[in-house]
Amino acid sequence: MSYAIQPLNALKPEQLPEIAKLHLEDHGLLTQLGYPFVLRYFEIVIRDPRAIGVLAIDDQTQKIIGYNIASPEPSALTSQLADDKFWFVKEILKVIFTRPAAFMQLLISSVTIKSQMKDEADALESLYLTIDEAYRGQKVGRTLQQGLFAEARKAGYKRIVGSIETWNEASLRMCQSNGFVIKKTFREGKFIRYRIEKIL
Ligand SMILES: CC(C)(COP(=O)(O)OP(=O)(O)OC[C@H]1O[C@@H](n2cnc3c(N)ncnc32)[C@H](O)[C@@H]1OP(=O)(O)O)[C@@H](O)C(=O)NCCC(=O)NCCS
Numbered sequence: 001m002s003y004a005i006q007p008l009n010a011l012k013p014e015q016l017p018e019i020a021k022l023h024l025e026d027h028g029l030l031t032q033l034g035y036p037f038v039l040r041y042f043e044i045v046i047r048d049p050r051a052i053g054v055l056a057i058d059d060q061t062q063k064i065i066g067y068n069i070a071s072p073e074p075s076a077l078t079s080q081l082a083d084d085k086f087w088f089v090k091e092i093l094k095v096i097f098t099r100p101a102a103f104m105q106l107l108i109s110s111v112t113i114k115s116q117m118k119d120e121a122d123a124l125e126s127l128y129l130t131i132d133e134a135y136r137g138q139k140v141g142r143t144l145q146q147g148l149f150a151e152a153r154k155a156g157y158k159r160i161v162g163s164i165e166t167w168n169e170a171s172l173r174m175c176q177s178n179g180f181v182i183k184k185t186f187r188e189g190k191f192i193r194y195r196i197e198k199i200l
Pocket of ligand 1: 138142
């Protein structure tokens with residue numbers, strides 16, 4: 001299997017459903033809110049000039065097999081989910097009635113996200129990294145993350161921070177093998193997470 005690492009701006013608008021579907025393999029809060037939120041989130045990410053990211057593209061099939069996206073201000077991305085008020089109210093009502101726990105978690109996580117990147121001017125937060133299940137365990141995640149480091153250095157950042165659920169051994173191992181260290185453990189609603197950091 002061979003693949004290429006490309007910057008996020010290589011992503012074409014017609015590939016948004018493909019990357020959103022891949023994201024559904026991550027079991028975090030965004031996935032729990034449902035596909036319409038995931039798709040809208042990625043639409044926001046590719047429009048945001050400060051978002052940085054990398055894609056892994058299978059050389060043979062041209063399929064997206066992984067991505068890692070990051071931002072210096074994650075709350076600026078999530079707050080844009082409510083820009084289209086009609087869409088947001090319609091979709092959030094569906095979540096409230098069908099998955100009330102996910103809605104409560106959204107409220108809690110929004111507060112945490114807002115405070116987390118205060119006074120972190122030299123840092124970028126790695127937000128999501130997912131590898132297609134069929135390609136896991138072949139160092140794609142580790143290589144992709146290194147691609148993000150290169151993009152972050154180019155943009156002048158000195159550190160990358162992130163959060164990992166404490167049960168997620170695969171993610172923790174990948175991050176540690178790439179030089180991340182655990183700074184603290186914290187609770188965010190139902191999630192218990194490590195806060196991690198890598199000096200670039
Ligand atoms: C976490 C994830 C991105 C790892 O991607 P991957 O391509 O399979 O990982 P790699 O093959 O690059 O492995 C990197 C390191 O992690 C270790 N690792 C990978 N999967 C592992 C697992 N299931 N259990 C334990 N260690 C694991 C590897 O042994 C390797 O360690 P080494 O460098 O010391 O040899 C992938 O499992 C995934 O997409 N998971 C679902 C989404 C997710 O949890 N994202 C992270 C959210 S913070």
